[in-house]
Amino acid sequence: MRPGAAPPPVSRTRRLPELTLPMPQRDPSLAVPLPLPPPSATSTPTPPSSGGQTLLTPSISDLERVRRIGSGSGGAVYMVRHRPTGRIFALKVIYGNHEDAIRRQIRREIEILRTADNPFVVRCHGMYDHAGEIQILLEYMDGGSLEGHQISSERLLADVARQVLSGLAYLHRQRIVHRDIKPSNLLVNSARQVKIADFGVSRILAQTMDPCNSSVGTIAYMSPERINTDLNQGIYDGQAGDIWSFGISILEFYLGRFPFGENLGRLGDWASLMCAICYSNPPEAPPAASREFRNFIACCLQKDPARRLTAVQLLQHPFITQLQPPSSSSPSHP
Structure with missing residues (x-):
């Protein structure tokens, strides 16, 4: 047992052998709640990049979907082009009608993710709550995922x-x-x-x-x-x-x-x-x-x-x- 940890209870009710996965409760200390971003899909400032330049989240109307690059039961990912600049992003679209409380929580998490500025972490540029869908604008990685790769070296x-x-x-x-x-x-x-x-x-x-x-x-x-x-x-x-x-x-x-x-x-x-x-x-x-x-x-x-x-x-x-x-x-x- 770790020092300082509470002793285990004397008795514990055994769980039924069901095919469900008990999920631990989220530790609130692992993410600091931040103010919610504006709910509209208009351009909003993001934190400064490592170069010190303040970036803007493009308006969703300026994003052109080029092609779908991934999909699953929960959503799809599109390559999109920012028309004014030609810059390429990835747009993750999450399907489903989520409750307002979940949407608010996602907005808070997106604000935290937008502060992440590291060369080994995919950059998050913002979120759109548009036409009932949650859409997240991300850095585009043109090589795709490493799923299915064997690296024997x-x-x-x-x-x-x-x-x-x-x-x-x-x-x-x-x-x-x-x-x-x-x-x-x-x-x-x-x-x-x-x-x-x-x-x-x-x-x-x-x-x-x-x-x-x-x-x-x-x-x-x-x-x-x-x-x-x-x-x-x-x-x-x-x-x-x-x-x-x-x-x-x-x-x-x-x-x-x-x-x-x-x-x-x-x-x-x-x-x-x-x-x-x-x-x-x-x-x-x-x-x-x-x-x-x-x-x-x-x-x-x-x-x-x-x-x-x-x-x-x-x-x-x-x-x-x-x-x-x-x-x-x-x-x-x-």
């Missing part, structure tokens, strides 16, 4: 890991927890940069839906203590949870398959998937991998969240420091 994988860890370290310093790190949320562009995407809003929406309606793939990357809140005395550390999800994703890139079994959890076998995550030994890198990589994965996939290294600590791991590419600013495409 440890040197390339170390650089991908370095970039993702740099983004996570930044978010965690800002007291922002991603909670949905997985390959489909790691995007790459033609400049060979890897950036973290899709945090904040997806977490809010997930809390308003039946967990069985959410993506099985998302469940697959959750840490044991998040799935089963009886573990770790009911304490959930969101930053440690991000590290578990990161470790599973990096190991998946190396193996070219999901670490708990290629089909486990992908065919709707929720019970087997959650039992494997919570009660099986953590996945390991294969013996053919380097000693540094095997240890790196082990440092991420500790069942006890207190034993997982932080993003800052992992950036100092020999797997990262000994396998830096010749120019870390221009890594090879994974």
Whole structure:
């Protein structure tokens, strides 16, 4: 038990073996509520960029949809062009009629996300509440996601890991927890940069839906203590949870398959998937991998969240420091 943690209760009612996912309550200390942005779709100022220049959220009427670049049951993503400047963005459209309270919460989160200014985090430029749809304007990543990629070169994988860890370290310093790190949320562009995407809003929406309606793939990357809140005395550390999800994703890139079994959890076998995550030994890198990589994965996939290294600590791991590419600013495409 962690120092200072409350002792577990003498008795605890066992949960029924239903295929539902108990979600921990959101820790309000992880995001500071900010004033709501204007509800209209007109241009509003965003925080200064790293170059000190104040940017404006374009009016939605100035955005031209070029083509759809992604879709799912919850929404779609479009490549859009800002007519006055020709600049390309990504516009994420979230389907559904959400209650006013959810919309207000999303606006607050968007204000927080708009302050994120880091080269390893996809930039959020604003939100439109337009025609009953929630639309979010994002930095466009022309290489798409890393989902389905196999990265067998440890040197390339170390650089991908370095970039993702740099983004996570930044978010965690800002007291922002991603909670949905997985390959489909790691995007790459033609400049060979890897950036973290899709945090904040997806977490809010997930809390308003039946967990069985959410993506099985998302469940697959959750840490044991998040799935089963009886573990770790009911304490959930969101930053440690991000590290578990990161470790599973990096190991998946190396193996070219999901670490708990290629089909486990992908065919709707929720019970087997959650039992494997919570009660099986953590996945390991294969013996053919380097000693540094095997240890790196082990440092991420500790069942006890207190034993997982932080993003800052992992950036100092020999797997990262000994396998830096010749120019870390221009890594090879994974």
